[in-house]
Amino acid sequence: MNCRQVRARFSELLDGRLSETERRLVASHLEECWSCAAACEQTRRLRETLRKLPALAPPPELTSALLVMASRERARQLAWRTPQALAGHLADRLRLWAENIMRPVALPVAGGLVSALILFSMLVPSVLFLRSPGKDVPLVGLVQEATVATPAPFGFEAGDFTLEVTVDRQGRMVDYSIAEGHRLIENPRLRRSIENYVLFTGFRPATAFGQPVYGKVTVSFRRYRFDVGS
Amino acid sequence: MTSRILEADNSESVTAPGQEEPGEWDERKLLEGLRQGSEEAYEALIRQFQQPIYNLVYRLLEDPSEAGDVVQEVFLKIFRKVGSFRGDSSLRTWIYRIAVNQAYNHQRWFNRHRRQEVELEGPEPANSGYSHKIPDRGPSPFDCALEHEQQALIEAALARLNPSFRAAVVLRDIEELSYEEIAEILQVALGTVKSRIQRGREALRRDLAERLEPEPTYGWTPEPAQ
Numbered sequence: 001m002n003c004r005q006v007r008a009r010f011s012e013l014l015d016g017r018l019s020e021t022e023r024r025l026v027a028s029h030l031e032e033c034w035s036c037a038a039a040c041e042q043t044r045r046l047r048e049t050l051r052k053l054p055a056l057a058p059p060p061e062l063t064s065a066l067l068v069m070a071s072r073e074r075a076r077q078l079a080w081r082t083p084q085a086l087a088g089h090l091a092d093r094l095r096l097w098a099e100n101i102m103r104p105v106a107l108p109v110a111g112g113l114v115s116a117l118i119l120f121s122m123l124v125p126s127v128l129f130l131r132s133p134g135k136d137v138p139l140v141g142l143v144q145e146a147t148v149a150t151p152a153p154f155g156f157e158a159g160d161f162t163l164e165v166t167v168d169r170q171g172r173m174v175d176y177s178i179a180e181g182h183r184l185i186e187n188p189r190l191r192r193s194i195e196n197y198v199l200f201t202g203f204r205p206a207t208a209f210g211q212p213v214y215g216k217v218t219v220s221f222r223r224y225r226f227d228v229g230s
Numbered sequence: 231m232t233s234r235i236l237e238a239d240n241s242e243s244v245t246a247p248g249q250e251e252p253g254e255w256d257e258r259k260l261l262e263g264l265r266q267g268s269e270e271a272y273e274a275l276i277r278q279f280q281q282p283i284y285n286l287v288y289r290l291l292e293d294p295s296e297a298g299d300v301v302q303e304v305f306l307k308i309f310r311k312v313g314s315f316r317g318d319s320s321l322r323t324w325i326y327r328i329a330v331n332q333a334y335n336h337q338r339w340f341n342r343h344r345r346q347e348v349e350l351e352g353p354e355p356a357n358s359g360y361s362h363k364i365p366d367r368g369p370s371p372f373d374c375a376l377e378h379e380q381q382a383l384i385e386a387a388l389a390r391l392n393p394s395f396r397a398a399v400v401l402r403d404i405e406e407l408s409y410e411e412i413a414e415i416l417q418v419a420l421g422t423v424k425s426r427i428q429r430g431r432e433a434l435r436r437d438l439a440e441r442l443e444p445e446p447t448y449g450w451t452p453e454p455a456q
């Protein structure tokens with residue numbers, strides 16, 4: 001073996017992956033060639049030093065973030081399991097929503113109109129305020145409507161219909177109504193599917209002057225796809 | 231010198247003996263627990279993989295300050311996809327693969343480097359510039375640096391390494407995975423893994439040698455003896 005062939009085998013030699021024959025060929029070269037022997041020794045020590053590099057400790061806030069995420073994901077996974085668990089999950093969300101509604105609001109000092117807007121949409125989330133700011137409220141550019149951030153990772157069989165979903169400041173669905181396709185409401189199974197779907201859809205909250213506020217998003221379901229409008 | 235080299239260890243193994251802490255869950259139990267939504271299993275998964283995944287991602291990213299975010303993305307993927315994990319590979323390999331992919335997704339310029347690697351893997355130039363210094367048997371600065379574990383120096387050299395080689399070296403020498411596991415994680419042939427580990431270590435060695443041993447005024451031979 002020449003130097004190049006030997007050097008191409010250093011790693012496998014050090015990792016104990018060479019056949020007996022190859023190992024002997026490399027060894028006999030190393031006995032004679034000082035420069036290869038030196039390079040091999042350096043590589044061996046480099047490998048050992050890499051192995052002994054102390055592990056970097058993850059920041060403690062990462063651990064807490066992961067634990068919070070785990071419990072959220074677990075709840076989500078379990079919510080899928082049984083109708084009872086799903087109902088419990090929904091009830092929790094509703095309770096949270098109610099608490100948020102009742103909590104006194106710290107209003108940013110941003111002028112009468114916006115304060116009124118935020119206050120009003122907080123108290124009466126079903127009133128559509130942010131849907132077409134261009135028409136009703138002269139706040140173009142300052143108001144951003146709620147949108148769908150991540151669609152739920154599953155679909156369901158249904159006809160064509162349109163939902164109006166109320167999204168809170170955290171981007172959570174707090175209420176929905178079927179704007180088109182009223183007959184659907186009479187089918188309880190389908191209604192559950194819709195609730196499921198909306199619950200697992202991620203929303204981006206509406207904002208006014210950069211502050212998240214309650215908003216509405218219209219989601220149109222057409223067979224095998226859905227469109228987002230506002 | 232050579233006798234030590236030839237006592238190359240065969241420590242390469244799938245489970246890395248001696249690394250297991252008491253209370254560590256085996257894969258089957260962990261997987262079962264995760265699928266059942268067991269709180270303990272979720273916590274065990276975090277306990278067991280948080281640190282290795284953080285270390286891996288930290289070293290693969292150009293900007294290590296993003297490591298925390300990427301690790302969170304990795305775990306979110308694990309939690310959401312574990313239900314559809316079919317066990318074609320070990321859980322550990324699967325988790326590392328998600329981590330590597332997630333880290334690469336963060337590097338917009340990664341493809342550029344991948345193209346460079348193709349060039350690097352072509353035939354070597356005639357003069358590959360091996361530094362041939364006759365060892366004088368005394369401890370050289372290189373030896374001292376390694377012996378005193380100048381970690382910062384090594385970490386910096388790792389960071390300068392081509393990302394493809396770096397991933398292979400980190401998985402092999404820091405995470406201590408087998409060549410076969412690395413092939414599964416990086417989704418490349420075993421031969422490619424061998425080549426990346428070899429080239430990565432060689433590039434690191436030369437980088438460190440150049441920094442630690444300024445060109446001597448004698449003792450150079452331009453070409454390796456054939």
Ligand SMILES: [Zn+2]
Binds near residue numbers: 003006454455
């Ligand atoms: Zn040689």
